[in-house]
Amino acid sequence: MNLDTYLVTAEAISAGRSTVEIVEAAIDGGIDVVQLREKEMSARKRYDLGLELRDLTREADVPLLVNDRIDLAAAIDADGVHLGDADLPISVARDQLGEDAIVGRSVSTPEAAREAERRGADYLGVGAVYPTDSKDTDPEGTEIGLDRIRAVAEAVEIPSVGIGGVKPDNAAAVIETGADGVAVISAITAADDPAAATRALGAAVERGRE
Amino acid sequence: MNLDTYLVTAEAISAGRSTVEIVEAAIDGGIDVVQLREKEMSARKRYDLGLELRDLTREADVPLLVNDRIDLAAAIDADGVHLGDADLPISVARDQLGEDAIVGRSVSTPEAAREAERRGADYLGVGAVYPTDSKDTDPEGTEIGLDRIRAVAEAVEIPSVGIGGVKPDNAAAVIETGADGVAVISAITAADDPAAATRALGAAVERGRE
Ligand code: NI
Numbered sequence: 001m002n003l004d005t006y007l008v009t010a011e012a013i014s015a016g017r018s019t020v021e022i023v024e025a026a027i028d029g030g031i032d033v034v035q036l037r038e039k040e041m042s043a044r045k046r047y048d049l050g051l052e053l054r055d056l057t058r059e060a061d062v063p064l065l066v067n068d069r070i071d072l073a074a075a076i077d078a079d080g081v082h083l084g085d086a087d088l089p090i091s092v093a094r095d096q097l098g099e100d101a102i103v104g105r106s107v108s109t110p111e112a113a114r115e116a117e118r119r120g121a122d123y124l125g126v127g128a129v130y131p132t133d134s135k136d137t138d139p140e141g142t143e144i145g146l147d148r149i150r151a152v153a154e155a156v157e158i159p160s161v162g163i164g165g166v167k168p169d170n171a172a173a174v175i176e177t178g179a180d181g182v183a184v185i186s187a188i189t190a191a192d193d194p195a196a197a198t199r200a201l202g203a204a205v206e207r208g209r210e
Numbered sequence: 211m212n213l214d215t216y217l218v219t220a221e222a223i224s225a226g227r228s229t230v231e232i233v234e235a236a237i238d239g240g241i242d243v244v245q246l247r248e249k250e251m252s253a254r255k256r257y258d259l260g261l262e263l264r265d266l267t268r269e270a271d272v273p274l275l276v277n278d279r280i281d282l283a284a285a286i287d288a289d290g291v292h293l294g295d296a297d298l299p300i301s302v303a304r305d306q307l308g309e310d311a312i313v314g315r316s317v318s319t320p321e322a323a324r325e326a327e328r329r330g331a332d333y334l335g336v337g338a339v340y341p342t343d344s345k346d347t348d349p350e351g352t353e354i355g356l357d358r359i360r361a362v363a364e365a366v367e368i369p370s371v372g373i374g375g376v377k378p379d380n381a382a383a384v385i386e387t388g389a390d391g392v393a394v395i396s397a398i399t400a401a402d403d404p405a406a407a408t409r410a411l412g413a414a415v416e417r418g419r420e
Binding site for chain 1: 253254255278279280281284285296302305306
């Protein structure tokens with residue numbers, strides 16, 4: 001699974017554009033993973049949107065994950081879910097979605113990373129790497145910094161993705177810690193040109209590996 | 211399925227008592243159905259609570275339903291789910307929980323009642339019967355009145371349960387419209403004696419049938 005560039009959707013901070021439009025642009029820019037989040041939408045609206053995103057991402061061969069809701073992931077035939085501390089346990093996702101599903105877990109410490117790996121997570125979202133504007137719009141509210149990103153990446157065998165305040169101009173530093181990719185919301189959703197922003201993010205990840 | 215008295219849980223309006231304590235008392239008072247709702251709790255907390263409620267209700271042979279979350283219902287082996295307009299479609303619940311699961315649907319008009327029946331709902335929650343204090347704590351915010359409860363009950367073959375502002379002293383009138391039962395939150399959760407309140411509600415339902 002290629003986790004280089006990972007988009008978390010948020011129509012509320014997409015500068016008036018629809019999430020469908022943003023995801024189309026991100027696919028055009030080479031996005032590697034899309035997570036349907038949309039905390040402000042009802043489950044019913046996320047379901048309708050999810051069916052559209054499933055068509056788009058399947059055509060582009062891009063994995064589609066769903067934040068929090070295992071039932072929604074199953075209903076739209078997503079590739080998996082992303083879970084946080086407040087969500088259902090990894091074991092429930094595994095039971096309901098099967099062995100082949102991708103199950104991601106948010107963590108912010110090496111201890112939590114090892115526990116998530118032990119419980120069967122396929123990858124980790126780690127953050128917030130950098131300061132972020134809002135707990136409401138970003139999954140991770142508290143800055144943990146690059147040293148902690150490195151400590152998490154070194155603590156586990158599964159891949160990790162840095163999230164929180166990541167942009168094209170600071171993404172290479174995240175990869176240099178040993179993280180396998182970067183996840184963003186506003187760096188793509190709020191960009192003037194989301195396709196160009198996605199390409200810039202991918203280029204930054206490549207630079208970080210050099 | 212006996213829908214005479216139906217409790218929707220809300221620890222936030224349980225006068226400092228736990229939902230486990232309230233459900234134990236309601237079972238003691240003869241409650242017929244329990245729905246785990248708890249809009250203020252994280253999915254993880256509802257999961258932990260749901261496992262406890264599953265033990266209690268199974269021992270008492272009382273059906274346990276889960277509000278909104280099909281994944282949570284499956285995870286705790288609940289008997290079914292209760293869905294509203296903003297939740298996933300009935301068809302998704304049926305697919306994921308199976309033919310034997312109980313799937314309830316909130317409606318407030320005869321047209322919506324017929325559509326829910328056509329889509330496979332097993333029962334309807336209809337309301338708000340009477341004025342309620344808060345949209346946040348009661349599932350149905352707008353009073354529709356007894357005539358509409360009667361119109362819904364007459365529009366469908368599946369059973370209907372009146373919800374919203376129902377108390378022991380006004381429950382008989384709900385049953386007299388043709389509704390099959392009454393659902394309450396605060397009439398039980400906020401009662402000085404939740405077991406006695408449940409018994410009083412059951413007695414009122416009996417009176418309404420005479
Ligand atoms: Ni690694």
